[in-house]
Amino acid sequence: MAFQDVINNYGNGANGTITTADGDSVRYTIISTATTVTTANSTAAARISADGLQSVEVNFDNLVRGVTLKFDRGNPGEIYKIEIDGALVDIQALIASGDATFASIIQGTTPVQTGTHVIEDGGVTSTGSFDNNSLGFLTINIPIDRIKVFGTGGNSGNFDIIEIGIDSVSSAVVCFAADTELQTPDGPCQVAALRAGDEVLTRDGQTRRIVATHARHIRPIELYRETRLLPVTIKAGALGAGLPTRDLSVSRQHRILVASRIARRICGAEEVLIPAFRLVGLPGIDVARTIQPISYYHILLDRHDIVLANGAPAETLFVGPVSAAALQDDDDAPDEVSLAPELPPMTPARPFATADQARQIVAAHLRHQRPLLEELSPV
Numbered sequence: 001m002a003f004q005d006v007i008n009n010y011g012n013g014a015n016g017t018i019t020t021a022d023g024d025s026v027r028y029t030i031i032s033t034a035t036t037v038t039t040a041n042s043t044a045a046a047r048i049s050a051d052g053l054q055s056v057e058v059n060f061d062n063l064v065r066g067v068t069l070k071f072d073r074g075n076p077g078e079i080y081k082i083e084i085d086g087a088l089v090d091i092q093a094l095i096a097s098g099d100a101t102f103a104s105i106i107q108g109t110t111p112v113q114t115g116t117h118v119i120e121d122g123g124v125t126s127t128g129s130f131d132n133n134s135l136g137f138l139t140i141n142i143p144i145d146r147i148k149v150f151g152t153g154g155n156s157g158n159f160d161i162i163e164i165g166i167d168s169v170s171s172a173v174v175c176f177a178a179d180t181e182l183q184t185p186d187g188p189c190q191v192a193a194l195r196a197g198d199e200v201l202t203r204d205g206q207t208r209r210i211v212a213t214h215a216r217h218i219r220p221i222e223l224y225r226e227t228r229l230l231p232v233t234i235k236a237g238a239l240g241a242g243l244p245t246r247d248l249s250v251s252r253q254h255r256i257l258v259a260s261r262i263a264r265r266i267c268g269a270e271e272v273l274i275p276a277f278r279l280v281g282l283p284g285i286d287v288a289r290t291i292q293p294i295s296y297y298h299i300l301l302d303r304h305d306i307v308l309a310n311g312a313p314a315e316t317l318f319v320g321p322v323s324a325a326a327l328q329d330d331d332d333a334p335d336e337v338s339l340a341p342e343l344p345p346m347t348p349a350r351p352f353a354t355a356d357q358a359r360q361i362v363a364a365h366l367r368h369q370r371p372l373l374e375e376l377s378p379v
Contacts, residue, residue, distance in 0.1 A: 003068065006165030010036045010046035010056050020064055020166055031057040031148075037161065045070075045161040048149055050078035055150035057083075058164055063143035070163040071124055071136040079123040080160060083148040084140065090122030091138065096352050097318055098253055101139045101228075123152065139167045175216065175296035176309055177231055177249035182299070183308040191297045191309075200299065203257065203306035203313045212300040223291050228252060231288045231296075232276035234312065238284025240371020244310035249288060251296055252277035257306055257313035257350060259376045262364045269351045270375065273315055278358040282365060282372070304346040313376070319346050 005019040007028065014030040034046040034054040046056040058067075071080070082089060094100035095118065102118055117136065119125050124136060140147070149162050181188035183201045191213075194200070198210050218229050231249040234256070238244070250256070255273035263272050279285045299307075300317045307316055353361065365372060 003070075003163070003165035004066075004167065006163055007058065008036075008044040010034055010044070010164075018060075018064075018166060020066065024062075026064055027061040029059045031059065034162075045072065045163045046149070047159050048080060048151060048162050049159045050080070050151040052151045052153035054159065055148060056162065056164070057146065057148035060145045063145050064166070065141065065143045066139060066167045067144055067147055068137055068139040068165055068167040069147075069149060070165070071138070072161040072163070078160065079119065079121070079125050079152045080149060080162075081123045081152060082138075083146075083150075084144050085146050091118050091124060092120070092122050094140070096354075099140070099142050101141060101253075103137045103139075137167075175251045175254060175298040176314070178215075178295040178297055180248060180250070180297075180309050183311075191299065192295065194297075194299060200301075200307050203308065206305075208301050208303075208305060210299050211302055214298055214300075216296045218294045218296065220291050220293060223294075227287075229294075231294060232280060233286060233288045234276070234279075235284035236310075238282070239312055240373040241376050242311075243373055243376075244312035246310050248310040248312055248314075249294075250276050250309070250314065252287070255315045255318075255352065256372075257315075257376075258353070258361065258372045259313075260361075260365070260370060260372055260374045262368070262370060263353070263361050263372075264375070266357050266360050266364070267351060267353055271350045272353045272357075272361075273348065273350045274353045274358045274361065278353075278355070279362060279372070282362060304349045306349050313373075315349065318348065 007016070007018065007030070009016065010030055010032050012030060012032045014032075015028060017025045017027050019025055032046065032055070034048055034056045036044050037047045038044055048054050048056060069082070082091065091100065091102070095102055117125065124138065147164070149164075176182075176191045178190065178192040180191045182191050182194065184194075185199055185201060185207055189198075192215070194210060194213055196210050196212050199207050200210060202208055223229055230252070232252050232254075234244055234248045234250070236244055236246045239256070252275065254276050256276055256279060257271055258274050259271045264270055276285075277287070280287055298317045300319070304318045305316050306313045308314075364370075
């Protein structure tokens, strides 16, 4: 992951411009009690203390998408939080809803097992020093105009190095490939042909009207720069129960329904939703490595739901508490969304498996060679 542009002065009152992922130039102003330092891993960064005495806030003149925080050099037990537009946020909840993406540095092809990570109370912590590549990147995928990073007020006088910039490409597309067929009351229809006002059939047999659709067209150069945009392909029959009926390609963050005894034992729910990339490694599920243009489409209903994509159960667009408000003010949102008088936060149609639960589910399915949809009940 690389910054497209990054702030290089975190002194209180500092201001400048930053280039967004869309190529726009946006002015910003810094409110800070932190010092600007130069480190081995950055040109300039803010030194944020765990005791809460040193913090940094960036105020943008316009809404900005793809704001990214790089956490570097942490110490055990220290926790850092963020505020977005003046409100304290739970980072885990942002990631679960797709409103944020978190990644640890990758050394070669092996992810570093220690280092910066998200913790259960919604903060970020890290361990070690520059020598162990203790890096973490948190990208905010929704448009924001203010972000603040601060310690939790603990007794430690130690610090983390924080950089704030713009991710080169936002990878949090939660969409179907253009040739995906969704089930409608009139039969299967390619997602690319669906429009606001059309109807789809849900996993539960209900007919629901589409509020909005949106497309994102990815060029090969973007895929070369950011492999997180490559689709996950689920081969025909790979989920079990003969599903999907033909190969299904979705973005890596798109959640797929899993219904198995293993999932029930681990999550306590008969059906759970797991991002497609966490299923990679199971037979017939892999990242498509061929670099070629791809168009992604999502559909928004008035609530989060499960639709049938090439016959397989998969989610519609999920709007979390933060993105609900952001979409209303986002000039790049689908017209139907930006004009909607109200877009309330959604309740997940099925429980979202945590990253740890997903790893346990996949490992158990591999070990026991059980299909992911072994207990898919008829509707």
